[in-house]
Structure formats: structure tokens, C-alpha cells
Amino acid sequence: AGGGGGGGGGIPMEKTVRVATWNIAAINNNPFEYWITSDDPKYAALMEGVQEFLNNPGTNDATVSEIITPERLQQLRSYMQALNWKGIDEAMLRFETDYKNRRIISEFLKDGEFGTKRLVSMPDRVTNTINLPNGGMAYRPTVINCYLDGFESLDEWWGKWTRFMFRDKIRSPTGEKSAAELLLPINRSKYPALTPEEEAMNLPLQTLVVAIFDGILVYMMNHLAADNWHHLRSDICTNLNRKKIPRTIEILKNSYINSDIIFIQEASSAFADQARTDSEIGAKFHVATPDKLNKKRDQNSLILLNLKAFHKHTIQEFTALITYALSKQEKKPPVSKGDVFAITVKDVYNRDFALVSFHGDTNGLATIPVTTAVHQVVTSMAPQPRLIFGLDANTHEFEGGFKKQGVASYHQAIEGWGMRSCWGKSPNFANYTTFNARTYLQPQLNKAVKASEKHVKGDRNPKDFILFYQQDFQESGTTKDNTGNRHYIENMVFPTLEFPSDHAVLSSELTLLQQ
Numbered sequence: 001a002g003g004g005g006g007g008g009g010g011i012p013m014e015k016t017v018r019v020a021t022w023n024i025a026a027i028n029n030n031p032f033e034y035w036i037t038s039d040d041p042k043y044a045a046l047m048e049g050v051q052e053f054l055n056n057p058g059t060n061d062a063t064v065s066e067i068i069t070p071e072r073l074q075q076l077r078s079y080m081q082a083l084n085w086k087g088i089d090e091a092m093l094r095f096e097t098d099y100k101n102r103r104i105i106s107e108f109l110k111d112g113e114f115g116t117k118r119l120v121s122m123p124d125r126v127t128n129t130i131n132l133p134n135g136g137m138a139y140r141p142t143v144i145n146c147y148l149d150g151f152e153s154l155d156e157w158w159g160k161w162t163r164f165m166f167r168d169k170i171r172s173p174t175g176e177k178s179a180a181e182l183l184l185p186i187n188r189s190k191y192p193a194l195t196p197e198e199e200a201m202n203l204p205l206q207t208l209v210v211a212i213f214d215g216i217l218v219y220m221m222n223h224l225a226a227d228n229w230h231h232l233r234s235d236i237c238t239n240l241n242r243k244k245i246p247r248t249i250e251i252l253k254n255s256y257i258n259s260d261i262i263f264i265q266e267a268s269s270a271f272a273d274q275a276r277t278d279s280e281i282g283a284k285f286h287v288a289t290p291d292k293l294n295k296k297r298d299q300n301s302l303i304l305l306n307l308k309a310f311h312k313h314t315i316q317e318f319t320a321l322i323t324y325a326l327s328k329q330e331k332k333p334p335v336s337k338g339d340v341f342a343i344t345v346k347d348v349y350n351r352d353f354a355l356v357s358f359h360g361d362t363n364g365l366a367t368i369p370v371t372t373a374v375h376q377v378v379t380s381m382a383p384q385p386r387l388i389f390g391l392d393a394n395t396h397e398f399e400g401g402f403k404k405q406g407v408a409s410y411h412q413a414i415e416g417w418g419m420r421s422c423w424g425k426s427p428n429f430a431n432y433t434t435f436n437a438r439t440y441l442q443p444q445l446n447k448a449v450k451a452s453e454k455h456v457k458g459d460r461n462p463k464d465f466i467l468f469y470q471q472d473f474q475e476s477g478t479t480k481d482n483t484g485n486r487h488y489i490e491n492m493v494f495p496t497l498e499f500p501s502d503h504a505v506l507s508s509e510l511t512l513l514q515q
Contacts, residue, residue, distance in 0.1 A: 014349060017309075017473070017510045019422075019466050020256045021263040021390030023359060023503035024248050024271065025495075029129040030144040031236035032441035035454060037496040040235070042228055048451050049224040051440045057105040060223060064108055065100045067215035068208075072158055076211065079166040080204050083180060087201025091208050094201075099208075104216045112446060114209060116193040119202075120443045122186050123210040127179045133171050135270075140164055140179065143217040143229075144442060146237035150230030157218045161211065180207060213443070239497040245271050247500050251484040252304075253280050256507065262304035263390025263466075265359035265503075269293055272302060286312040290319055294338030301341040301357035303390075310353075314346040318354075318377065325373035333369035334361040340370060342377075344385055352385035354378045360394035364405030364463075367393040368413050371467070375417045387419075388510065389467040392503055396461045397429055407462050414467060422466035422478040422508035433464040433480055433504040435493050454493055466508050473510040480504040 028034070035047065053060060068076070073095060080088050102108045114120050128145045130138040139147040141160040151157035169176040186202045188194045198205055221229045239247070248271065256262060257280065264271075276287045285304040293300050305312060319342045326333060342356040356374050360367045371389075378387045399406030407429045414421065423431060437449035437458030449457045466478070480488045482496075482504045495502055 015512050016476075017261065017388065017512070018259045018507070019261045019263070019388055019390065019510055020259045020505055020507040021265075021357070021392075021464060021466055022505040023265040023392035023464065023501065025266050025501045025503060028240070029146070030442055031146060031233055031240060032144060032439055034436045034495070034502065035439055035449070035451070035458075035493045036236065036240070037492050037494060038236075039497075040232065042225070043232055044451070046225050046229055046232060047439055047441070050220065051448075051450055053220055053224060054105055054109065054440050054445070054448075057103075060220075061103040061105045062219065063100070064095075064102050064104055064212055067104060067154065067219060068095070068100075068212055075162060076208065079162060079180070080207065082166070083178075085203045088204045090197065090201040091204035094205065095208060099212065104212075104219070108212065109216060109445060113193065114213075115444055115446065116191070117198065118186050118191050118194075119206050119209040120213045123183055123206045124213075124443055126182055126184055127165070127210075130170055130179065130182070138164075138168075138170050138179070140214070142214040143221050143233075146233070146241050151218045151222070152226070153222070154215060154218060157215065161214060165207070183207065217441070235497070240495055240500050244500045245274050247484075247498075249275060249278055249281060251499075251505070253278070255481065255484060255486045256505065257281075257284060259304075259507065260306045260309040261355060261388060261390070263355075263357040264302040264304065265357060265390075265392045266299045267302050268298045269295060269300070272300070275304070284308075286310070286315075288312075288315060288341075288343055290338065290341045291317055292319075292337060294336065297336060297338060299336075299359070300338040301359055303341060303343060303355050303357050305345065305355075309347055311346050311348065314344075316344050318342045318344060321377045322356075322370070322373045325376050326369060329369055329372070331369075333366040335366045335370060339366070342374070344381070352383060354381065354385040354387045356387070356389040356391075358389070358391040358393075360392055360405075360463075362394060363400070363403060364394035364396060364410070365403075367391070367395060367405050367410060371410075371414060371417075371419075375419070386472040386512075387467070387469055388473075390465075390506075391467070392464050394461075394463050396463075397432075418469050418471065419467050420470050420475075422475045422506060422510075423462075424475060424478075427462075429462055431462050431480075432460050432490075433462055433506065434502055435460045435482075435491070436495075436502045437493060455491065458493065464503055464506050466506060466510075468510060472513060474513055476509045476511050478506060478508040480506050 127140045132138055139145045141147055141164050165180045166178050183203055188199045272287055272289050275281045286307055288303045319340055322340055322342055339359045344354050358370055395407040395410045396404045437454045438447045440448040479486055482488050482494045482499055484499050
């Protein structure tokens, strides 16, 4: 296969393949969910202020009835009655006898039961950021998304919130509906912490709980930084959400345009479309996508092929063979549609390649099963093609038993199959390709990490790999990049405002060992 010649000429070279892999990571709706690296001192001041407010609220620990006043509660009741929901009286009674007098931080936000019962995270997931048929977005009026306006007072927020949830109509596949009508029932069968009574009233109950949650966040942000929290949010949203795809493509153009193969994970269909139509990427690469894109989750593995190195008309997808091999395994691994994408293709020297792009589950538990399936399928092909496998393995520095896939045991497994990785024969298992940590400004406070503990409790792990068989290639230098400039800054949390993913880009030169 090729190897882009220096200076962008991209002259195919007979003996080297230049490979990159990058989990570009799906857009996160909450711009404040993870600590980011920002040059603006106001960002650190705000996020550390939130941390302090939640850990030591003192006199700021108001009651829930100061957020949802009797007047607001009555309005909420009327809106819900108009939807003919069951369990409204019971939800209102729960408010009066339980929630109303709770302290907003110590007794409401810090009550872990709301998390185990999904009473905040479920309605938040459905209504936080709604994709519209015209490509636009509808945002719930809350602190934790890219809603375009700020909220100068609780009154202003409440007016916008009730209008969005109950009065505005949103176009959906099943017609025009209010955001409240899109909410999904929470089932005890899936979340057994929910009581039978809560299951019976769960649409009004989750609406009430998410209203309290959103109101508390507005109260807190206006207390901490009324003048600038919304401006900080706008900056993050612009760089990490609205400009995410253009910036991702810009990094590929500026730093990886001379690759022969670029493996991409967690790409949206919008990314694939924009990459194809980009004047440079679209002209230089064939953007190969699965026949069956996962449009619902909108996270797919893709492969970009340098058109000077490969004959695109020879591409044949074999993802289904890997899926079949997985189905024959004893235990069903957590693999979703779109996670694996596999093709065979001939290069300009008529040599056969098998190329696989894969995104692992959060704990890496699917990584060994998928790699096993890839090994079984590729070694059964005749003649056997040269395998190059770019993946976000989601492996962890420390072994986690049955709960998390450790990197050392994964490395041992691939060696057993005659493979090796771009990190060489004796890799450094502390060679991290991710470093992120959740802030206190998100619904799952049990997962929040203090600013001072990011290095200890953050997700800092060696997750990304390029694999191949030892008989086919020898790696000659691998770089990782969390800046977009083929440079990695150790001990820096990312994404940053310039680098929009929470995974580093890996790039490696592979020397062919046999003709």
C-alpha cells in the first residue's frame, strides 16, 4: 500500500503503510460534563465554585419549595392534566409530603436514589437535545446543554422551561408532539429500585424531578457566576459541539492527510457526509461506511482509504462474518450495530488487505471477543489477507476482573494469536491515550471528580491500538496526539477547545515484511 510522500504528494510506496486511528467520539450534549483544558481562568473558577457549592453549600442549601414554588407547582399540575397522564395526584402528594421541604443540595441532588431510579437521567436523555428532521436541534432550557440563551432569574427560566416542555411542538417521526409527550416510561423490570407506586406515576414523577433538578442548577449558576456562566457555556458549545465536525476534519487535513488508511470510531452520519464532500478529504480518500449504518445511535466505525494506495472498486464488506462469529461465542458480548466495520480491499500492487475499525464498550468487555472473532474470520480466508485493525479497545491500565478489561491481559491475548500492536513487543501500559474526568455539573454526582483529584480518579488509560500479524508488518514508530498537531501533552485533560475528542489520535508507519 501507499505511504503519503512528503509534502502531500501521496506517492504510493511499496513497503510502508501509514495508518492512523481515532475515536472522534460522539458529541456530548452537556458542555460542562467533563473537565476540559481551557485558557480562560473563569472556567476553572466556575467549575471549582460548583464543586465547593455542592460539597459545602452552607446557607445556600435552600429548600426545594423555593425552586418549585406553590404557583409553579400548580402550573405544572395543569400542564400535566392536559396530557391526561396517570398518577398526577400521587406525584403531587409525593412533592408535598417528601420533596418540598428537602434541602436542594444535601437532601435532593445528593440523594443517590434519583440516580438508581433514573428519575433525572432518563427524562434528561430524552429531552436534553432533540435532533430535528431538518438537521437542527431543540434544547431543553437547562444549564447542561447548548441552549442558546441564559436565564437571568428563576422566573425567566421557568417560563422558557414550561413552554419548551408543554407548549412548543417538536416534529418527530410520529407527528408533532410536545417534549413532555416524548418522555418514556421507566420500567421496574429494568430499574428495580423503582417502587410499584413510582412506576405507576412515573411520567408525572420524572417530569417533576427533572424540573426541580434544572431549577436547582439555574439557582446555583446564577449565585456563582450570573455574569459569565452562559458566555463560558457558549464558548464550549461553539468549539466542542457546533464546530466539532469541521474541527475534526480540519485536524485530519492538517495532520493526517498523508495517511494511507485512517480508522475512525464513533462517527456520526453527518461526519461521514461532510468528510465525503470536503474538497481535500473527499478528493484524496474514499470514505468507506458500513452497509448498515446505525442511524438511531448515530455512532459508527468507518475507514478512510487513500485513493492512490487502494482500488476502491475491490472493497468487500465482511462485518456480517464477524457478527456471525460473535453469535457463536458462549457469552454474548456488549457489541452494538455500528461498533464493528470490516472490509477486504486490494492495494495498487494487487495485494489483499483486511481492514477492521472497532469501538469497544466503556469497560472493554467486548474487546477480546471481537478480536477473537476477527482473528477467526481473517485466518479462515484464502489467501489470507494482511490484517490491519484500528480500534478504541477501552482497555484499562489496571486489571478489573470481570468488570473491566485490563491492558496487560489483552496484550497477552493478542500475542497468543500471533498479533502485535503499534506499541511494540513490550509496551508501556501507562502510555495513556485518554485523560478525562467528570465534573460536578452533571446528573451522576457519584461519578464526579474533584479538580485536585483528576490525576488519581480520572479516566487515564491506554485505550487505543493499531493491531496486525507479526508475520505481515513491523511497526516503525508510533505517535499519539491530543492537540491536533501530531503532538501529545502528557497530564493534560482533554477534550480542549482546540481538540474536540476524548481519545488521542494514533498514527503509525507499518513496514511490510513479506511480498
